[in-house]
Amino acid sequence: MTRITEHSIESFAIELLDKLGYEYIYAPNIAPDGETPERETYEQVLLIERLQNAVKRINKSIPADAQAEAIKEIQRIASPELLANNEAFHRLLTEGISVSKRVDGDDRGDRVWLIDFKNPYNNDFVVANQFTVVENNNNKRPDVILFVNGIPLVVIELKNAADENATINSAFKQIETYKSIIPTLFTFNGFVVISDGLETKAGSISAGFSRFMAWKSADGKAEASHLVSQLETLILGMLNKETLIDLIRHFIVFEKSKREDPETGIITITTVKKLAAYHQFYAVNRAVESTLRASGFSIEKETPLSMVMESPESYGVPGVKKQPIGDRKGGVVWHTQGSGKSLSMVFYTGKIVLAMENPTIVVITDRNDLDDQLFDTFAASKQLLRQEPVQAEDRNQLKELLKVGSGGVVFTTI
Template identity: 45%
Template sequence: LVGGVPVLYQKDGETVGDFVRLVDWAEPSRNEFWAVNQFTIKGPHHTRRPDIILFLNGLPLVLIELKNPADENADIWRAYDQIQTYKEQIPDVFQTNELLVISDGTDARLGSLSANAERFLQWRTIDGVNLDPLGEFNELQTLVRGVLVPATLLDYLRYFVLFEDDGRLVKKVAGYHQYHAVRAAIGHVVAASRPDGAANQRGKGGVVWHTQGSGKSITMTCFAARVMQEPAMANPTIVVITDRNDLDGQLFGVFSLAQDLLREQPVQATTRQELRQLLSNRPSGGIVFATIQKFMPGEDEDMFPVLSDRHNIVVVADEAHRTQYGFEAKLKTRKVA
């Protein structure tokens, strides 16, 4: 869907290879969007009609199941159960599925094909700033306007769908907080990477705070995928820093499973010397993982050498609040009258 489909065809008596692009990601208006009500699908033993299917260039990418808000026994979780039935009875409609939406007209949740009920989440913003702008009884309208409008949907499908292995391979999609955090971070990082921006901001893009269990790994992976495709960054190198070996391995595993999204195989620096080799004079591109200890000088050195003077090396620090504030960090308090 993202990279295109490889094809072979004959030209001037020769077999030529190329890619057929299924989606024009840059120009939403060049794509065909259809929202079809009660689309009939015949399975091996059953015929079903999902409430709404969103088609992008003929591909059924989003399925929306609705329940009657007037029926006390038909809440959004009945809609979730209905989708599980569809998976068994009309599996063909899910071969290209990217998003599932369940709603009773007021409450609404968004999830992936492999998400359990717990992973179907609200989409609480339209502009990324104001929460629940249409009120708590208009979750469906907020979700539709916040993520399903063509330009936003294309951006979301391209950069915010990935796979992870939690004992089994699962498809994961970003929540509203992850989506808008990445979009905001991209703007700051692009500005900080410019020669004048680096001087004004000392090259700092900013900090994204996450509460425990809010999907930090997904945010970091989607950010890396998005910033690597940013034209202004000119094929940047991503350096991911953690403060513990177990975090380094865990996050490296998440990135490794997202190769289709990242278009790059990440590498892990196991020694200080290997880190230097990976970063020194690297012309562009690449994703490098290392623990922060590998940036300390060697036993016979007073300072760590400059590895590159490029402006498009993006450093992403995991758990930055633990060990990476520096020795001069201070906690300041103030009295409130």
């Protein structure tokens, strides 16, 4: 009988990622003192040359000096707060980096993109193991890191299930240690994956252990068999190129909430980084696809590669193939209690705003308390929505808010 070891779990993960089209690199080879160095120091966590090449490839109309300035801007992120750094980077990554360029003697504003979100395959995907990072004389070596265009977007920590002391919880604790000792690596992090070879879960850098969740489908059509390892399902379902790029762009939110100390009156604002669960990801993509068809918008616009294009028939329910394009019947997303309905609506709104070039979204509820609760969730997620939601106080205000040509997220009760 073959004994499971941490090394064999690592090799299995790398093999799966290799099949998904990632380039495998043994990190000591690209270390400053390696055979083919790609880092100047062990403190450097970005693979700069890969990032420069990607920025040049994706932003052909931007001059070289503006491209270089954009890369410098992400290297300058240096708040003492890890989550603040991560949020600042995520904003630049998903909204583009503002730069100035000369056109016919005039200065014009433009944006530099670090990732090609429109074409996931135009990016450089690397899986590296044993990547040593030194910070403040502390030396740490995460198991596996996924780089996209030289940016360390995913950190994977693996433990050996055969060792009773090495549980998935100890993988989580190891990540917590990395966050405190080599925080620079996590400035650029999209999310974290922890596994003991049997259980595998993903979560954000602000998530507690209980918030890490399994990815239960490799293709979005059906839940994976219990006979297939969770590690394999997560890698195939969540870390394939299209899904990873889609998750980073549309399915991460930094939720803000205020809390007032009743004694001192001091208000503190806390930020939580939230990542969509697998059912939210697939449901939102189906809802966006159905909305584009029902609105007729999809006729003129090409559906993005990352959109899940599975018909409802595969679920044993009536499909929409016979429904005419532009019939304005988008459909219903059926939820269970506690499945994260509010966040699913936020993710849907954030994605449809971009897909349909800033339509007006009206959110209708049947209770004031539900209206307030949902509004608070949307108001806490302004970055993803790219605008401030508004709550209509009465019919007249609602009519005024709906007079706009396009844009706006408006809340009202029936």
